[in-house]
Amino acid sequence: MDKKPTQLYPQTKKRLIQFKLEKSAEIGHVISESEAIDMLLDYYYSEGGKNEGKSNNP
């Protein structure tokens, strides 16, 4: 069973629930906390995630 991330910072909690909302609407079923975290981690370790936050300027 999912445990709600009560120990997370409010900003992190906010981003996580917004992500769950977006993804659930996209795929048409409710995703769990752990699924959402896995997806976020996958994204982070993929090329897209690695490049995130990098400036376009050299």
Place this chain on the structure above:
Amino acid sequence: MKVKVTIHDLKPYQKEFLFADLEYLKAEMKFEIFENLEKIKNNRMLSLKLLKVINEHNPFGVRVNSIDEILKTSFEILKNINIIEFETKENKNDVMFLLLINDAYFEVIKQVSFGIPTYTKSDFIRKLKKNIKKTYGNDFKIEEIKDENQKSNCL
């Protein structure tokens, strides 16, 4: 439903947390509806009942064959509907925020629970009070703002 909350003597980092918490609340309430709708999908009897009702009352005559179709469409629609809005006002270390909750939220929760007693307006206030107390301490005031003709109810 309108709820006015004033939290006194907040530190700057607590103010930042509060604004994030309000955004969290906004998304959480919407997600609760998603979860309730999903419960119908997982209950075969309720799914069939819902499909029957929809197909009987569908004014376009288009037959809906699966509950997944309904859910996906509902999620897409709900994603773009604002269930709760808020306005905030700061006065030195105090923060006042006004929550404007669409009454449809409570109605939807009631409907998708198929008569099982669920979340009411007073449950919402109770939960809000509990969460504020836990995170920001005891120095706060919650007031439900009634319609113009009614007096506000200090909670």
